[in-house]
Amino acid sequence: MITRRTFFKLLAGTAAGILTLGGYAGAVEPLLRLEATPYRLTPPHWPKGQKLRIVALADFHACEPWMPADRIASICDYANTLGGDVIVLLGDYMSGMKLVTGVVPPAEWAKAISRLKAPYGVHAICGNHDWWQDKQAQELRLKETVAHRALRAEGITVHSNTAVKLGTDAHPFWIAGLEDQWAYLTGRYTQRGLDDLPGTMAQITDDAPVILLAHEPDIFPKVPERVSLTLSGHTHGGQVNLFGWTPVVPSRFGSRYVYGHKVEDGRNLIVSGGLGCSIAPVRFGSPPEILVIDLG
Known part of the structure; x- marks a missing residue:
């Protein structure tokens, strides 16, 4: 007793x-906590002997006090030490959390992100919160948001269903970036995307390998074999991961693409756990991370 x-x-x-x-x-x-999570792989259609290091950052969700501009700058300074040949940003710079003490203006977080430097440049896409927090973009059904403009003003390449060829003559590769799949809010639980995967792929004019940036990983089942690697954020690794159980995952596929390296039908996807928080300022079992991906 x-x-x-x-x-x-x-x-x-x-x-x-x-x-x-x-x-x-x-x-x-x-x-x-901040981790640099390494991956090393040679995906399909990646030429033998071609080396590339990608450093990927996702889901800053800038806000006070959880992700102020000075913390973003510190994270970016650290990312610069990781030796990326190219740096990619996977969306959601804006925060929709209610439990904040202040908003970080887009010009401020974009200025902090502009510290990122890499030989083949910094390439960004936008995410659902960048669209949802822009009332004008929602009301007028604009084709870009304040986040697009803030990043572009700092010299960062922002992709919106566009592709660009990078690398050298001997070792070229493509970066293709989709517009967000959940861009427009059409109801309390419904969204309409602006992503155009076929139109983006049509811009690729040769057989150089393709790296696809897509904020939400839900597009992955539709990604063609032509793409060597798809990179996504959005899920935060579940944000709360209780020994493998992730109770809340913002995906119609549940936990199928919640985090990490996924291979389906020979196609490769890596989903970042991200850096900031959404809905509530907590993370458990899913620490903030920067991806360091070595290809070849």
Whole structure:
């Protein structure tokens, strides 16, 4: 039989544990941890002997106090030390969280991101929150958002169903970037995308390998074999990962593309766990990360 004293000891211990876990999830993991997650692969259609290092950042969700401009700048300074031949940004620079103390203006977070440098440049796409937090873009059904313009003003290449050929004459490759698949809110739980995968792929004019940027990984089943690697963010690795169980994943496929390297029918996808937070400022079992992907 548990005595009254033992019961209260257990109760106190449980409360302390809950407070400790809450403090970790609300402060330590989202604010103090940052990992560089390495991947090394030679995907289909990637030429033998062609080496490329991609550094990928996703889901900043700029806001005070969780992701202020100075923290974004610090993350970008660290990313510059990782030796990327090309740096890609996978969307969601804006934050839609209610639990914030202030908004970081687009000009400020874009200025911080502009610190990123790589030999083949910095290439960005926008995400659903960049669209959802732009009231004018929603109301007028514009074709770009304030996030597109802020990044472009800092000299960053922003892709919107566009492709560009990079590399050298001996080792060329394509970066293709889709517009967001959830861009327009059409109802409380419904969205309409502006992505055009066929139109984007039609811009690729030779057999050089293709890297596709798509904010939401849900497009992956439609990605053709011609694409060597698809890179996505959006899911935050579930943001709360309880020993492999991710209770909330913003995808119609559930946990199928929640995080990491996925291979289906010989096609390759890597989903970033991202950097910031959405809905609530907590992360547990899914620390902020920068992807470092070595191809070839």
